[in-house]
Amino acid sequence: MKKGVTIKDIAKKLNMSVSTVSKALSNHANISDLTKERVRRLAKDWNYVPNEAARHFKQSKSFTLGVVIPDLIDQFFVAAIRGVEEIAGKHKYQVIIAQSHEDPDKEEQIIKNLISNRVDGVIITISKNTNKSDLFTQLEQNGIPVVFLTRSFGQPIFNNVTADNIHAGSLAIDYLYQLGHRRIAHLMGPKILSTSHQRLEAYKKALEKLKIDFDLQLLREIDFSEEKTHQAMRELLKVKNPPTAFFVFKTYVSLDAINYVKIHHPKLLPKIDIIGFGNLPLIKYLDIKPKASLEENSYEMGLKAASLLMKLINNPTGSEPPVSIKIPCELIIH
Numbered sequence: 597m598k599k600g601v602t603i604k605d606i607a608k609k610l611n612m613s614v615s616t617v618s619k620a621l622s623n624h625a626n627i628s629d630l631t632k633e634r635v636r637r638l639a640k641d642w643n644y645v646p647n648e649a650a651r652h653f654k655q656s657k658s659f660t661l662g663v664v665i666p667d668l669i670d671q672f673f674v675a676a677i678r679g680v681e682e683i684a685g686k687h688k689y690q691v692i693i694a695q696s697h698e699d700p701d702k703e704e705q706i707i708k709n710l711i712s713n714r715v716d717g718v719i720i721t722i723s724k725n726t727n728k729s730d731l732f733t734q735l736e737q738n739g740i741p742v743v744f745l746t747r748s749f750g751q752p753i754f755n756n757v758t759a760d761n762i763h764a765g766s767l768a769i770d771y772l773y774q775l776g777h778r779r780i781a782h783l784m785g786p787k788i789l790s791t792s793h794q795r796l797e798a799y800k801k802a803l804e805k806l807k808i809d810f811d812l813q814l815l816r817e818i819d820f821s822e823e824k825t826h827q828a829m830r831e832l833l834k835v836k837n838p839p840t841a842f843f844v845f846k847t848y849v850s851l852d853a854i855n856y857v858k859i860h861h862p863k864l865l866p867k868i869d870i871i872g873f874g875n876l877p878l879i880k881y882l883d884i885k886p887k888a889s890l891e892e893n894s895y896e897m898g899l900k901a902a903s904l905l906m907k908l909i910n911n912p913t914g915s916e917p918p919v920s921i922k923i924p925c926e927l928i929i930h
Contacts, residue, residue: 765798
C-alpha cells in the first residue's frame, strides 16, 4: 500500500527544513508569504493530509471526548449531544458516543474502554441503577475530568449540569393549581438519582408555597418502565381521595400514565392533567396530550456541559470545588 505524503517529503522536494514546512502549514508569522504559498501549493498538489495522531501525541492529548448516555431513543439526549458536538468542534475535538441502556455493568465497561482509548474528558448521564461513584472518582484522579449531565450522585458531588428543578417544579405546580387542582400526585424518579430528590423537593416546596399539605399517599417512585408507571397509576387512582393532576419525573413517563388512564379509566381523561419534564416534538402529533411539559433546554445543557469540560481539560488545577450549573426551564402548554 502506498504511504501518504509526509512533511519530510514536501521539505525534501522544496529543499527546505521540516521545521520551515511545518511552520508554513501552520501559518507561522516568522515564515514569508512566498514560502507559505510554495509549501501550500505543493501540499495541495500532493494531497497532503496532516498527521493528527502525531500532533496529538506531541501534546499528550487524544483530542477526544467520551459521551455516555442511557439511550439515544430519548430525544433529550439527541439535542444535548448536538450541543456537545458544537463545542467540541470549535476546539477541534472528536466525540465518542456510547449508550449504557440503563445497565450499570455496561456503563462501567464503557468507561473502562474510554480510559483505554485515552479520552481527554467524559460527559455522562448515569444509568438509573448506578449506585457507585468509585469509577468516576478514579477517572478524575487519573486526570480525566468528568461532567455529569442531568443525572448525578447526591454525594460525592461532581461537576454537573442540570435543569433548575426547583424553579421548574414551581412552574408546574403553580399552573396545575391555577387550573383548580388541589390533589396533585408526584411520580418520582429512582431514589438513587440526585435529580429525583431535587424534583421531589421542588414538588414539596411548591405545595408548601400554595399552603397544600404534602400527602405521602400521593407519592410513588417509578423506574421509567411502563409496567412500574401503570402500577403507580393504579395505586394512586385507588386512593380514597384520588389525585386529579400529576407532576411527573419525565414526559415519557407522562405518556405511559396517560395510556393507563385511557385504557382503564377513559372517563377520567378529560378531568386529569399531567405535566412532566421534557418537551417532546412528538407531542404535537398526539390526540391526547399532557397538559403541559417542562422544556429542559437540553441543547443548552449540552453546550454548557461541553464548555465546562473543555475548561477543566485546559486548566487542570485539580483543586477547584465542583461546579454545578443549573439551566432554566420553560413551561410549554399544549
